[in-house]
Amino acid sequence: MTHTSRLAVLLAAVLLLGAVGAVAVLRAADRSGSRDRQQAGGPAVHAGSVSLRPGADRRLLVRNLAWGPHRDEIASVPAGRPQGPRTASGVKCLRFHAAAGTAICLQAEHGALEDTYRAVVLDAHLHELHRFPAAGIPTRARVSPSGHRVAWTVFVSGDSYAGTNFSTRTAIVDTRTWAIDDNLERYAVVKDGRPYHASDINVWGVTFADDTRFYATLATGGRTYLVRGDAAARTLTTLHRNVECPSLSPDGTRIAYKKRAPGASPDAPWRLYVLDLRTMAETATAEHRNIDDQALWADDATLVYALPGDYGSDLWTVPANGSGAARRLMTSAVAPAYVR
Amino acid sequence: MYLADSRNGTTRETSGTAAAAPGSIRPGRRAAVPGTVLALGAVSLITDVSAEMITAVLPLYVVTALGLSPLGFGLLDGINNGVGALVRLAGGHLADGGGRRHKVVAGLGYGLSAVCKPLLLVAHGLPVISAVLAADRTGKGLRTAPRDAMISLATRPEHRGRAFGVHRAMDTTGALLGPLAAFAVLRATVDGYDAVFTVSGCVAALGVLVLVLFVPGRAGGADTAPAAARPALRDSLALLRRPALRRLTLCAALLGLTTVSDSFLYLLLQRELGVPAHLFPLLPLGTAAVFLLLAVPLGALADRIGRRRLFLAGHVALLLAYGLVLSPLGGAPAVVAVLVLHGAFYAATDGVLAAATAGVVPAGHQGAGQALVGTGQALARFVCSLAFGAAWSLWDARAALAVTAAGLAVSAVVVARVLRTTEGTPEESDDDRRTGNEVSG
Numbered sequence: 001m002t003h004t005s006r007l008a009v010l011l012a013a014v015l016l017l018g019a020v021g022a023v024a025v026l027r028a029a030d031r032s033g034s035r036d037r038q039q040a041g042g043p044a045v046h047a048g049s050v051s052l053r054p055g056a057d058r059r060l061l062v063r064n065l066a067w068g069p070h071r072d073e074i075a076s077v078p079a080g081r082p083q084g085p086r087t088a089s090g091v092k093c094l095r096f097h098a099a100a101g102t103a104i105c106l107q108a109e110h111g112a113l114e115d116t117y118r119a120v121v122l123d124a125h126l127h128e129l130h131r132f133p134a135a136g137i138p139t140r141a142r143v144s145p146s147g148h149r150v151a152w153t154v155f156v157s158g159d160s161y162a163g164t165n166f167s168t169r170t171a172i173v174d175t176r177t178w179a180i181d182d183n184l185e186r187y188a189v190v191k192d193g194r195p196y197h198a199s200d201i202n203v204w205g206v207t208f209a210d211d212t213r214f215y216a217t218l219a220t221g222g223r224t225y226l227v228r229g230d231a232a233a234r235t236l237t238t239l240h241r242n243v244e245c246p247s248l249s250p251d252g253t254r255i256a257y258k259k260r261a262p263g264a265s266p267d268a269p270w271r272l273y274v275l276d277l278r279t280m281a282e283t284a285t286a287e288h289r290n291i292d293d294q295a296l297w298a299d300d301a302t303l304v305y306a307l308p309g310d311y312g313s314d315l316w317t318v319p320a321n322g323s324g325a326a327r328r329l330m331t332s333a334v335a336p337a338y339v340r
Numbered sequence: 341m342y343l344a345d346s347r348n349g350t351t352r353e354t355s356g357t358a359a360a361a362p363g364s365i366r367p368g369r370r371a372a373v374p375g376t377v378l379a380l381g382a383v384s385l386i387t388d389v390s391a392e393m394i395t396a397v398l399p400l401y402v403v404t405a406l407g408l409s410p411l412g413f414g415l416l417d418g419i420n421n422g423v424g425a426l427v428r429l430a431g432g433h434l435a436d437g438g439g440r441r442h443k444v445v446a447g448l449g450y451g452l453s454a455v456c457k458p459l460l461l462v463a464h465g466l467p468v469i470s471a472v473l474a475a476d477r478t479g480k481g482l483r484t485a486p487r488d489a490m491i492s493l494a495t496r497p498e499h500r501g502r503a504f505g506v507h508r509a510m511d512t513t514g515a516l517l518g519p520l521a522a523f524a525v526l527r528a529t530v531d532g533y534d535a536v537f538t539v540s541g542c543v544a545a546l547g548v549l550v551l552v553l554f555v556p557g558r559a560g561g562a563d564t565a566p567a568a569a570r571p572a573l574r575d576s577l578a579l580l581r582r583p584a585l586r587r588l589t590l591c592a593a594l595l596g597l598t599t600v601s602d603s604f605l606y607l608l609l610q611r612e613l614g615v616p617a618h619l620f621p622l623l624p625l626g627t628a629a630v631f632l633l634l635a636v637p638l639g640a641l642a643d644r645i646g647r648r649r650l651f652l653a654g655h656v657a658l659l660l661a662y663g664l665v666l667s668p669l670g671g672a673p674a675v676v677a678v679l680v681l682h683g684a685f686y687a688a689t690d691g692v693l694a695a696a697t698a699g700v701v702p703a704g705h706q707g708a709g710q711a712l713v714g715t716g717q718a719l720a721r722f723v724c725s726l727a728f729g730a731a732w733s734l735w736d737a738r739a740a741l742a743v744t745a746a747g748l749a750v751s752a753v754v755v756a757r758v759l760r761t762t763e764g765t766p767e768e769s770d771d772d773r774r775t776g777n778e779v780s781g
């Protein structure tokens with residue numbers, strides 16, 4: 001082949017491949033049109049004010065995933081009518097939690113060069129109080145019962161070609177002093193009664209007992225553990241094996257969590273369990289599908305969690321004592337929090 | 341962020357030759373970087389844009405689009421490393437058949453990786469995604485040795501350091517551009533991961549096409565023609581009977597045993613020098629930027645002062661970086677200094693090892709030679725990772741690094757002695773003489 005014909009072939013290929021790429025990008029860009037239209041048959045969503053202040057009714061706050069102008073905004077529904085119309089706050093969050101008039105909202109910031117993330121602490125009117133840069137993709141967020149502590153977990157991706165080593169970073173913030181502990185992996189670990197060091201420690205999924213004590217997942221050596229954390233002593237102590245994304249019941253006696261079920265497919269390994277902290281007895285819930293969420297306690301007897309749905313995810317509910325059956329609570333929603 | 345993490349080098353062209361005749365290097369400046377090298381550099385650049393587009397968005401895709409937790413995703417990495425080493429050896433060996441074989445095997449490797457990109461469009465579970473990534477890495481393993489062999493064969497021996505430097509700089513440029521391209525596509529679309537995968541596939545296909553069209557089939561010209569008979573596997577393995585290659589492989593492996601992986605180093609930086617968690621993603625960019633800036637000048641320097649000397653100096657830079665991490669210093673200046681030293685380490689060792697390898701392997705076995713040295717080093721680094729993780733568990737991070745630093749210091753001294761005593765071996769003098777001839781002719 002002559003030099004000229006090579007260049008001609010290259011030019012033709014650049015045009016062809018460029019066209020294929022351009023079509024793919026344009027088609028994906030066109031989705032914004034359909035996403036901005038209100039979802040047919042979806043829940044009614046209207047803009048309004050959303051407050052964390054105690055009101056007459058108990059409310060459920062979620063990240064609204066229904067297509068339309070309020071997608072991704074934190075929206076409120078009456079706790080008794082979760083399928084009813086939603087009031088959208090205008091505040092967009094990827095992950096959200098609230099308690100005692102304080103909320104934590106994990107957001108993406110779409111920069112010109114790449115996405116960055118931040119953790120924003122909000123007041124009872126969902127106004128920003130303070131923000132922190134976050135190291136990676138948001139996954140879990142929790143506020144302590146008093147509202148004086150918030151915690152979040154992000155994924156940090158591997159740094160090598162076709163690398164698949166992901167790790168987590170979990171931070172805890174004191175909302176009165178804004179002091180941040182940006183990596184719980186630096187806490188002293190006591191595993192099976194002994195001090196423990198390892199390079200592969202990952203900590204995620206904090207759930208607060210009070211402003212000092214919390215529970216979380218610790219992973220090392222290919223295993224996961226439920227740990228009890230002490231933010232004052234800066235320690236993590238293992239309590240139980242095979243526990244991920246713990247969630248402490250309001251009465252502080254039980255932990256709902258995802259357990260890697262023996263014999264489950266590696267594609268869908270987790271089932272929703274409840275651990276009694278006094279007896280360490282595990283109870284399987286009646287939800288038999290794969291769960292990848294940090295469950296929320298609606299009350300001392302009921303769990304709420306997200307499962308994949310038509311528009312991202314839906315919220316489901318199941319009794320915590322293993323009885324009953326799983327039931328869909330609301331469609332097109334994720335990251336729930338109850339506000340009294 | 342991609343850093344060439346499994347190649348690295350021992351300096352071959354001894355301090356002796358090139359340094360002893362500095363005046364003779366004048367001619368041939370223009371031809372220092374042949375068209376083949378530039379073409380292969382362009383292929384690597386384009387392919388890395390494609391690959392890093394995926395790397396940059398994959399975690400986001402897995403977490404936000406698929407709603408999966410990617411922890412435990414890396415369980416296959418260990419297996420991949422082992423398979424990758426075998427594939428690389430096979431790729432190097434198969435490529436040494438004379439004729440167009442280097443190009444064909446490299447093309448298969450690039451092609452396999454290119455096919456993997458659109459496959460991500462239909463992969464919706466972690467096991468399938470892991471399998472696609474493993475195939476992608478297999479393609480990378482397959483093409484690395486033949487590509488380096490083509491660079492060696494296309495370049496006059498006295499300019500190989502610079503040629504490999506140019507190639508690595510282009511490669512790293514692609515790695516830095518990839519994430520920018522990916523996020524540009526995401527910005528222009530709504531959840532446009534499918535568009536990212538499609539564009540990445542198109543870019544990868546373009547890379548293969550540039551290889552097919554612009555990289556000559558017979559990189560070495562007359563050099564490879566006599567070796568037209570395909571070497572038997574035995575011949576490839578017999579390369580290790582060549583003392584110079586054996587020494588180079590051993591030295592690369594010895595130093596590789598004390599080279600802490602990038603991810604460990606960044607973790608240490610975060611813990612020991614107090615890098616805030618949110619700046620963590622920038623650390624690999626720092627190393628890559630320094631690598632990019634220094635790859636060509638240090639490659640050219642290697643041609644002048646000797647590749648072994650520079651290879652060793654690169655490891656001294658790494659040792660200094662370890663020292664800084666262990667020192668009581670902290671704060672931004674210390675972090676920047678560590679990243680500069682780390683990038684300089686790559687620039688002084690990565691392409692330089694390939695250039696050094698080229699000098700101790702006969703033309704007909706360039707692929708297998710590159711594969712042997714590269715694989716030896718990669719496996720040593722893998723062993724280092726396992727040992728480092730174990731040491732961290734046994735003591736703690738500082739102690740593990742202190743022991744590794746001591747090991748690196750000892751290895752460097754041993755390697756310095758081994759390489760100095762071998763300066764005058766007949767085999768290498770032979771190569772050196774050839775170098776000298778070409779320089780003067």
